[in-house]
Amino acid sequence: MKYNFDRGFNHEIKDSLKWNTVKKISDKQDIVPMWIADMDFETVPEVKKAIIERATQGIYGYSEMKDEYFESLSEWTKKRYNWEIKKEWLCFSPGVVTGINLAIRALTHPGDRVLIQTPVYSPFFGAVTKSGCELVSSSLKLVNGKYKMDFDDLEEKLTDERTKIMVLCNPHNPVGRAWTRDELIKLGEICIKNNIIVISDEIHSDLVYKGYKYTPFASISKEFEQNSIICTAPSKTFNLAGLQSSNIIIPNENFRREYKIALENIEVSRLNVFGMVACETAYKYGESWLEELLDYLEENKELVKKRIENRIPKLKLIEPEATYLLWIDCSGLGLNDEELKKFMIEKAGILLNDGSSFGEEGKGFQRMNIACTKNTLEEALNRLEKAVNSI
Ligand SMILES: Cc1ncc(COP(=O)(O)O)c(C=O)c1O
Incomplete structure (x- = not known):
């Protein structure tokens, strides 16, 4: 070791x-x-070293995301998950939870319904209700010790035309499922059929046990890519949560435009300089x-x-x-x-x-x-x- x-x-x-x-x-x-x-x-260790080196420069003014940041992230997703992302897709947010909140606000009107699969990471509840939307929950089913998506229930709830978004947790916190490609395909097809946008929180994607596999939701097909917002971050993987940096990946041009307006509306315009250094270095050397x-x-x-x-x-x-x-x-x-x-x-x-x-x-x-x-x-x-x- x-x-x-x-x-x-x-x-x-x-x-x-x-x-x-x-x-x-x-x-x-x-x-x-x-x-x-x-x-x-x-x-x-390389992340710690890079942060120390940046800190010794003594100037921490407004900073820009460098090309190297994107290259480091895109090489990671390509190499580990065979998922190719484009530079223009990359948006940011200080954290994934903030990103989910902003995306819901950007893509819904008050009173719209947003579906989550419970039990689930608790900030999902507030992300829906604090955005003025109505929360719809589809319970995961515990079958012989394993949690499964309830596709009949999903089909019913996602067919309701008031439902606009579903927030997926892939892999799922807290039940620990790394959803299979087949499960994601079945879910994604129901969403496409019913014009439901999928916000997929993939913050735990790098932390998968032997014998299981993470599939980036957007990597499944062009249609899935254009119908989803993928939230990843180096924070869980490399223990960097305090640096507040995350990657909100939005391939669909219209969703991206709305997301960026939502960011501008609250004047969130820059990433933390140390967060950028850490993220780039972690994906490059970690x-x-x-x-x-x-x-x-x-x-x-x-x-x-x-x-x-x-x-x-x-x-x-x-x-x-x-x-x-x-x-x-x-x-x-x-x-x-x-x-x-x-x-x-x-x-x-x-x-x-x-x-x-x-x-x-x-x-x-x-x-x-x-x-x-x-x-x-x-x-x-x-x-x-x-x-x-x-x-
Ligand atoms: C599923 C999930 N999403 C998001 C977060 C938090 O992300 P951030 O700190 O980037 O907002 C966590 C933290 O535990 C999590 O488990």
Whole structure:
């Protein structure tokens, strides 16, 4: 191994939301933070070096996206996913969530309907309702331990002519599915038939486990490309979320024009200079780091899986295909939402994300972030095992 993921979080860092939150919950008990989606690992060394070099220049005025930025991103998508993007398609946003909010505002009128598939990353709810749109939800179906799209329900809801957009999460947070090409084709065809624009949040695309594959929604066909907005970012992949940089890829000229007007309306006109440096460098030099990270996450995922299967039978892990966020069925504990949350913090001493924050369907579930060192993970699993088995 060239990189040391066992080194873990640098506690000299005082502004980490992930770690500060557990301190705020209790200054007596140490709680393991396994909630918000960032990693305890230091980023790609070349990224750190490039940021330091840029910082030493001392001038941080308004900056322009250089051609090298686009080249680095487009080489990444081409090499890893065989998806060719054009320079003019690339729009930006400080974050993917901001990008989704702006895209919905740009392409809907108040009162239009926007569909999401629940349980899902909670800011999707607000992105719809705060844009003045009506939220329509299609529940994912849990069939034999695997989440599936409910195509009958989708067909019905997307046929409603008040529905204009669907926000897809590909791969899906929190259920961990890397949607197959066939599933995406079936979904995309329903959307095209009913003039539904697809906003596809692909922020977790680089984090896929062995045996599974990420398919960029827009790469499937020219029609899909022209009917979608794809949101990617280096933030989850390379642990750069604090640098606020993302790529909003809009092949359709009309959608792009509307999106850019929405950006101008709120005077968001530039990317953060360090975010640009980090993004360009990560895609250019980060591949071997990512490959090792994926091996490490694979081992972490297996640790959780084995521990739950062998020693914590009251819990059930939904087999993750992608993301470092594991979706755990805790309904066997017989606790209500409030009790479950309290149990994880006070009895187990770990901070997870509450399943119900991802929608009604998440009741009884917890989401566990495993992007931490094996030591931290073992400690958390020991605590979890002890607490659950003492019920
Ligand atoms: C599906 C998904 N989209 C977006 C985000 C956040 O993206 P950003 O920080 O770029 O707004 C996250 C973070 O966890 C996420 O899981």
